[in-house]
Amino acid sequence: WNEIIELFRTGMPLRKHRCRFKSYERCFKASEAVDCLHELLGSNQNFGPEVTRNQTVKLLKKFLKNHVIEDIKGRWGKEDFQDDGHLYRFPPSSPLKPYPKKPSCGKEVIKFPDWNELKAGTSQEHIPVKSVTMNSEMWYKRHSIAIGEVPACKLVFRRELTQTHIEEIWKSMTLSRLQKVLGLDSLDEVLDTKLVNSKHIVQNAYNVNKQGIVTLEDKSKELPHWILSAMKCLANWPSCSDLKQPTYSGFERDVFKTIVDYFGQMKEPLLTFHFFDVFVSVLGLLQKHSKAVEALQISCLLLPPENRKRLQLLVRMMARISFNKDLPPLSESVRTRTLMVQAFSRCILCSKDEMDLDELLAAKLVSFLMDNYQEILSVPSALKSSIEEHVVHLQRVQV
Numbered sequence: 001w002n003e004i005i006e007l008f009r010t011g012m013p014l015r016k017h018r019c020r021f022k023s024y025e026r027c028f029k030a031s032e033a034v035d036c037l038h039e040l041l042g043s044n045q046n047f048g049p050e051v052t053r054n055q056t057v058k059l060l061k062k063f064l065k066n067h068v069i070e071d072i073k074g075r076w077g078k079e080d081f082q083d084d085g086h087l088y089r090f091p092p093s094s095p096l097k098p099y100p101k102k103p104s105c106g107k108e109v110i111k112f113p114d115w116n117e118l119k120a121g122t123s124q125e126h127i128p129v130k131s132v133t134m135n136s137e138m139w140y141k142r143h144s145i146a147i148g149e150v151p152a153c154k155l156v157f158r159r160e161l162t163q164t165h166i167e168e169i170w171k172s173m174t175l176s177r178l179q180k181v182l183g184l185d186s187l188d189e190v191l192d193t194k195l196v197n198s199k200h201i202v203q204n205a206y207n208v209n210k211q212g213i214v215t216l217e218d219k220s221k222e223l224p225h226w227i228l229s230a231m232k233c234l235a236n237w238p239s240c241s242d243l244k245q246p247t248y249s250g251f252e253r254d255v256f257k258t259i260v261d262y263f264g265q266m267k268e269p270l271l272t273f274h275f276f277d278v279f280v281s282v283l284g285l286l287q288k289h290s291k292a293v294e295a296l297q298i299s300c301l302l303l304p305p306e307n308r309k310r311l312q313l314l315v316r317m318m319a320r321i322s323f324n325k326d327l328p329p330l331s332e333s334v335r336t337r338t339l340m341v342q343a344f345s346r347c348i349l350c351s352k353d354e355m356d357l358d359e360l361l362a363a364k365l366v367s368f369l370m371d372n373y374q375e376i377l378s379v380p381s382a383l384k385s386s387i388e389e390h391v392v393h394l395q396r397v398q399v
Contacts, residue, residue, distance in 0.1 A: 004059070005068055007044065009090060012036050017087050024072045027089040033060055033069070034083050041360070050341050050363045057083050058359065067091055161395055169394070170205070171198035173387050178298045181291055182281055190277040196302055203305045205379050212378050214309040221306040223313065227262050230255045235317040237327045256330050256343075263314065263347040270311045273352040275302060280349075280361055286368055293372055297380040308377075311348065315366075315373045318344060322370065341366050 012033060014026040028036075038056040041047045061079040063069045070076040072087040081088075161169075175196065179187050187193055207215045216222055223231075233255055271279050278299050285292040300308060318340040321327060331339050345362035348369070369376060 004041070005063075007040050008033075008037050008063075008068075011040050012090075014089075019072065019087055024087055024089070027072055027087045030060070030082060030084050030086045030088060033088060047360055047364055048367065050338055050367055051360060052338075052342065053083075055359050055363075057081065064088075067093075161391065166391055167198035167202050169391055170201050170387055171196060173390065174201055174298060174301060174383065177383055178278075178295065181295045181298065182285070184281075190281050191275070195274055197304070200304055201301055204301050204303070204308050205384055207305065208379065213312050214305045216305055216309060218306075223310060224262075227259065228313075230259050231313060231317045234259070234327065235320040237321075237324055252328055253330055259317075260343045263344060266347055269346065269348055269350050270303075270307045270314070271300075271349045272303065272307060275299065276349065276351045278302075279365060283361060283364055286364070292368065293375055294380065296369070296372075296376045297378070298383065300377060301380070312373075312377045314344060314348070315369050315377065318366075319370045319373050337370075340370065 012028060013036070014028060017024050017027050017029065034053060034056050037060060038051065038053050041051040041056060041059075042049045060069070061081045064071075064076055064081045065079045067076045068090075069081075069088045070091050072089060074091075076091070175187060175193055182190070184190070203217070204214055207217070209215055234252065237252065269276075279296075282292055282295045282299065285295055300311065303311070321330075322337040322340055327336070330336060334342065341363050345359065345366045348366055349362040350358050
């Protein structure tokens, strides 16, 4: 928000205008503001050319509502900005919002909290250990350790880790890694960690097919067959395996509209309202490609399995359509890649309460997802390996 305001205030030319036989200094026409802000957003590395003129007008409406701009009579607070010749100006007071303050950690190493929510008596320190039957050989080994004849680490027994323990370990280590990648002192700034479902993380990591797509335990949550057929048709065009080759012109547009309508009627975006702030925080890492990819990998691992699967199938389809030169244009006025972003951004990412930059943020994130979907929507191998090694280590108790 502050970045865009500063960008606009710096780049917007101000000059004298006349309105109804009266001159006004240091102001601008509404259409000039749209021209300027649209160009600034399009050339900005955090937004890019996918930003439309209509989205720019909506953003200027928010500017007027929040007193970033005012009309020449000093009126503001409504979203009645139009792309026309009305005159506006910048208010004398600063419209910038204060940044949230983070606790300073100085030179101390960030200590990651333990998110395990196991019941009393079932923490990692109290995981039940199999009882050992004492025999002469065991007694001799313990006696040898006591008098220092052999190293104490030679006696190793296995802990009994339940599935609940393993799931909580996955949750704890996954969130710790996410916090580190995002560079935050606490995930509380972007996420209520108590609402993260540890079962979802484990299911997303292990219940996958050969293509890396999540397999659902509850088949009632699968996409309807007719939608899957429509998505496969466009993703694999012109080789439609589930449908006979169409004979009428415009068939592919009808199929596309069917898919858009289906995803558009969802009550909640695929990345969920709960994880909105997490995914928005990743936008600040987009210039650090590898970190952004890892942050999105981990964040997508937190999703409910049915959401993750739909996201995988949808983004894969979007990417394939965008690069398919054999597919006829799906719009007369908008290039295919831009159309994909515009059509599906809101069903992938939006906030529960209307926010000023929702559409622009979603467009930026979805564009990055499309360009890197194979890596982002796969299970992070390094994280998986480290957690599995940790679980094996915990299963062995050194005496």
